[in-house]
Amino acid sequence: MAAGNRVIDIHCHTAGIGAGESGCFVSPAMRRSWRYRIYLKAFRVTEAGLRREGDGLILRRLSEQLAQSSRVDAAVILAMDGVVGDDGDLNVAETEVYIPNRFVARETARYPNLLFGASVNPYRWDALERLERAAADGAVLIKWLPPIQLMDPSDRRLLPFYLKMKELGLPLLSHTGREYSFTRARNELADPELLRLPLSLGVTVIAAHAASSGCSQGESNHVRFIRLCNEFPNLYGDISSLTQLNRPGHLVRLLQHRELHARLLYGTDMPLPNTPLVTPLAFPFRIAPGRMLEIFRTTNPWDRDVALKESLGVTARILGNGAGLLTGASTT
Secondary structure, rough: OOOOOOOEEEEEHHHHHOOOOOOEEHHHHHHHHHHHHHHHOOOOHHHHHHHHOOOOHHHHHHHHHOOOOOOOOOEEEEEEEOEEEEOEEEOOOHEEEEEEEHHHHHOOOOOOOEEEEEOOOOOOHHHHHHHHHHHHHOOOOOOOOHHHHHOOOOOOOHHHHHHHHHHOOOOOEEEEEOOOOOOOOHHHHHOOOHHHHHOOOOEEEEHHHHOOOOOOOEEEHHHHHHHHHHHHHOOOEEEOHEEEEEEEOOHHOOOOOOOOHEEEOOOOOOHHHHOOEEEEEOOOOOOOOOOOHHHHHHOOOOHHHHHHHHHHOOOOHHHHHHHHHHHOOOOO
């Protein structure tokens, strides 16, 4: 299938508890949180099942569900680096969720419909070496979650990291907007304006969730994102999570900027579409009852997500943009 016709979910999570020598872990605070139980259920696994079969079970389930989709061809599975201390090593005590690159690279290699999304905290003492290793292992992008990983994308100490990313041709998928999924977050680090430095260096940057929520310095993050898009043609936005109950109206508002449709990328933020946070009932004045019923009856989570987003105005062009970007093809 031609790249332009493929649909790739560029924002799909996994998780792990360390089973099967994965190297993953979840902090005690997160395990005590109500979120932990919801995430396990959304991944359609149990802790007992992970202990028995290993953390790779989640990726196997994701691949199996994705293979049954009639709308989405592949998904980028995201690793998650942790907080890094002043010594340049992982700070386990401050890290809530850790999913190492080697685990995600190994598991995604088992399935033709899963792609490797790496995560490297640029404050690691060996960050450049890790970046090169991720590229060699087939990473299609680098994922950051600054308010959780406690990194400042505007820090000029990161210049060598950004230049290496550009050299390797790896896009940066960085969370923007208020973060809701962890027990704590420094949301000032999710200001889209902090991405100005890598953008100015020519790095391809994808603003996860298109900075759809929250404010920075008294200004809507959405407004700050749109302004950056007008300045930098190398800035993209993904539409993952924009149909959640806690982000009302964000997708429709973003789609009004038709000049950006060539730079909007399809993503789900899986497993969140498998939770009550994502429902067509949130759009009673935009989706007809008959269409709403069709969406409810769609059992595959990717097909259901696409159907919901199409009902709100997402076009075939937007659905195909991710494949073009990740294969180096033009999306304009």
